[in-house]
Structures are given as C-alpha cells and as structure tokens.
Amino acid sequence: MDYKKYLSADTGSFMRSPVREIFRKVDLNSIYSFAGGYPSAETFPLETIERLSAEVLHKYGAKALQYGATQGVPELREAISKRYDVPVENIQITTSSQQGIDVCTRVLVDPGDVVLTTNPTYLGALQSFKSYRAEVVGVDLAPSLEAARSRQRQIDDLLAEGRRIKFFYAIPDFQNPSGQTMTLAQRSELVALARKYDFLIVEDSPYRELRYEGEPVATIYSLAPERTLHLGSFSKIMAPGFRLGWIIGAPELLDQIYVCKQALDLCPPIMDQYMAAEFMAGGELDKNLAHTIELYRGKRDHLLGLLEKYMPAGVSWTHPEGGLFLFVTLPENFDTVALYDRALAAGVAYVAGSFFYVDGSHKNTMRLNFSFLDTERMEPGIKLLASLL
Numbered sequence: 001m002d003y004k005k006y007l008s009a010d011t012g013s014f015m016r017s018p019v020r021e022i023f024r025k026v027d028l029n030s031i032y033s034f035a036g037g038y039p040s041a042e043t044f045p046l047e048t049i050e051r052l053s054a055e056v057l058h059k060y061g062a063k064a065l066q067y068g069a070t071q072g073v074p075e076l077r078e079a080i081s082k083r084y085d086v087p088v089e090n091i092q093i094t095t096s097s098q099q100g101i102d103v104c105t106r107v108l109v110d111p112g113d114v115v116l117t118t119n120p121t122y123l124g125a126l127q128s129f130k131s132y133r134a135e136v137v138g139v140d141l142a143p144s145l146e147a148a149r150s151r152q153r154q155i156d157d158l159l160a161e162g163r164r165i166k167f168f169y170a171i172p173d174f175q176n177p178s179g180q181t182m183t184l185a186q187r188s189e190l191v192a193l194a195r196k197y198d199f200l201i202v203e204d205s206p207y208r209e210l211r212y213e214g215e216p217v218a219t220i221y222s223l224a225p226e227r228t229l230h231l232g233s234f235s236k237i238m239a240p241g242f243r244l245g246w247i248i249g250a251p252e253l254l255d256q257i258y259v260c261k262q263a264l265d266l267c268p269p270i271m272d273q274y275m276a277a278e279f280m281a282g283g284e285l286d287k288n289l290a291h292t293i294e295l296y297r298g299k300r301d302h303l304l305g306l307l308e309k310y311m312p313a314g315v316s317w318t319h320p321e322g323g324l325f326l327f328v329t330l331p332e333n334f335d336t337v338a339l340y341d342r343a344l345a346a347g348v349a350y351v352a353g354s355f356f357y358v359d360g361s362h363k364n365t366m367r368l369n370f371s372f373l374d375t376e377r378m379e380p381g382i383k384l385l386a387s388l389l
C-alpha cells in the first residue's frame with residue numbers, strides 16, 4: 001500500500017537524526033564511542049532512586065500513579081522555584097527538555113517564520129524547528145566588531161524581506177556540540193538584539209549545573225526575564241530515563257504552553273515528578289551533582305590530555321568548562337562524514353560536526369563526548385581515531 005498520500009505536509013520537513021542512526025547501527029558498548037550524549041551510568045543514583053520510589057509510594061499512595069496537573073505537580077514546581085529563585089507561576093514542568101524545545105516552537109512558529117540560532121547548534125532543536133517548517137538561520141555570535149555588524153545586517157535583511165523572526169535559540173552554557181560558553185557580553189548583546197528587533201529568546205540550559213572550572217555566567221533569563229523562555233532538564237543531573245524538564249518564563253507564554261501540553265500528553269509523568277521533587281528538595285541532587293562533576297571533570301581532563309598526546313599536527317579542539325562535549329577541527333580538506341564508516345568499522349565513533357551546522361558546512365569538524373565511555377577505554381579509542389586521521 002502507498003501510505004504517502006495519507007501523510008501530512010509537515011512530515012516532508014521531518015529530519016532524521018544522524019546520531020540516532022549511528023545508535024541503530026552499532027552496539028555502543030562494543031566500540032569506543034565518543035558519539036552520543038549519554039551520561040555515564042555511574043552518575044545514576046540507583047540506590048537513592050530505589051529508596052525514593054518506596055518513600056514516594058508510601059507518602060502519596062495511589063496519587064503517585066494517577067493523572068496530575070498539566071503544569072506539573074506542585075511539589076516539583078516548588079522545589080524548582082526554591083532552587084532557582086523564580087516564582088512557581090513562572091514554571092511549567094515538561095516531559096523532557098526536548099519536549100520543552102518542541103512545545104516552545106509549536107506555540108511560537110508558523111511555517112516560514114524565522115528561528116535564529118548559533119551555528120553550530122543542537123541537532124534535536126533543528127529537528128523540532130524543521131518539523132514546524134521554520135526557516136532556521138545560523139548567526140555568528142563571535143565577539144568581533146565585524147561579526148556584530150554582519151549579524152545586524154543579516155537581521156535587517158531578513159526583516160526587509162518581510163520575514164518574521166520569532167526567537168533566537170541558544171545553549172549558552174557548555175554548548176552541545178561545541179562545548180563553548182557564551183560570555184556575559186555575548187549574552188547581553190543577544191538580549192539587546194532581541195529587544196531592538198523584538199524577538200524572544202529560548203535559552204536551552206541542560207548542562208548549566210555541570211561546571212568543572214570557572215565562575216557561572218548570569219543566565220539570559222536573568223538578563224531579560226520578560227522575553228526569555230529558559231529550559232532546564234533532569235537528564236544530566238539525575239537520569240535521562242525520567243524524561244523530565246522544565247520551562248521558566250512569563251506566565252502569559254506558559255499559559256499557551258500549558259494548553260498545548262494538554263493535547264500533547266495531558267501531564268508529565270507523576271511518579272517521576274514526585275521522585276525528582278524529593279531528590280531536589282531533600283539535598284540528594286546536590287550530593288549526586290558533586291560526584292557527577294568530579295567524575296566528568298576527570299574524564300574531560302583525561303580526554304584533553306589524550307588529544308594533546310595523540311592528535312596529529314593541524315588538529316585543534318575546544319576546552320569546555322563544563323558539559324559533556326568538545327569540538328574538534330581538522331585541516332580544511334578533511335571530511336568527517338566520509339571518514340565515518342571507516343572509523344566505525346575500525347571500532348571508534350564520533351559525530352560529524354557538519355550535522356550541527358544549519359547549512360551542513362564545516363565538514364572538517366567532529367563532536368566528541370567524554371561522559372559515556374569508561375575512562376580506561378578512552379586511550380585506545382583516541383589512539384585509534386588519531387591513527388585513522
């Protein structure tokens with residue numbers, strides 16, 4: 001049967017994730033994988049979760065297994081409100097921050113509207129933007145005067161063509177994929193642009209608490225709460241299997257997201273939310289975070305040392321202050337997409353950097369993850385990758 005005629009026009013814009021395709025092809029444990037963005041299983045607080053699940057069932061009984069409020073259970077919204085010092089009415093719980101990105105796009109974007117983003121940017125966000133038929137435009141946020149003039153011109157040109165810019169999507173802390181962090185000056189300039197040209201900012205912040213060195217930089221939300229939707233996630237600070245995240249923003253915008261979420265999934269998972277609330281409010285999150293940060297700092301340092309030791313001349317990489325990734329740049333003539341199958345056959349995986357560029361450019365780059373692979377397996381993996389290069 002030909003099913004094509006039944007499909008919506010939106011499906012024509014759906015984009016398959018090359019990262020997930022990699023996972024389908026291979027068992028990640030059988031190779032040296034620097035590819036995915038998986039947290040280390042060592043950071044999952046198994047015993048605490050076992051205890052909390054019993055405590056939550058004892059405390060809330062059947063309520064923990066019932067449907068609940070679309071905005072999220074009050075206990076979790078209150079725990080987030082306290083931790084990040086924002087009013088409860090400015091918080092919507094989401095079923096993962098991927099859903100946060102998707103639901104923001106769904107309520108803000110009509111087909112043909114422009115979404116601005118950094119170049120490179122997070123692949124899962126590109127998938128959401130494209131599925132709503134947004135036009136995604138990459139903007140260079142480099143701090144030079146020339147780049148500042150060029151982005152003003154880029155926005156002026158879009159507006160002169162009659163395009164509507166809805167929001168700028170940014171991952172200011174330890175970006176996926178580059179590992180880079182926006183300075184306060186860059187955040188302030190972005191806010192000034194948003195105010196001047198009247199667009200919103202979606203600040204995606206799943207890695208913010210995973211800082212291994214340096215001082216935290218103010219969130220974009222704190223600089224412009226009236227026009228920022230700030231997305232958080234439990235995936236990297238507790239466990240991704242919980243599929244829990246949150247959006248902080250103006251109640252008027254959250255109200256539309258609330259209605260949209262009624263159609264999407266009625267409510268975020270209740271049992272997960274009660275457990276996350278206990279985990280956060282009872283101090284377990286901070287304990288687990290301290291252990292996670294120590295583990296990841298060691299893994300990051302180890303990977304940086306191995307790159308230094310084994311990578312041939314002409315290869316450079318970013319030095320992330322936190323998060324899960326660093327970004328490698330090879331000499332111009334290299335093509336990491338073309339190299340990929342050979343690397344996989346040899347037993348090492350990365351993600352080609354061009355997948356994260358809006359225009360598929362920068363074929364000479366790759367993203368390396370340092371959270372997933374066991375520390376002792378990193379050296380043979382990097383040796384292998386370096387020998388292929």
Ligand SMILES: Cc1ncc(COP(=O)(O)O)c(C=O)c1O
Binds near residue numbers: 037
């Ligand atoms: C920048 C960014 N946003 C969102 C997500 C999705 O996270 P979650 O597990 O909360 O859906 C990821 C996951 O890797 C990410 O890197």
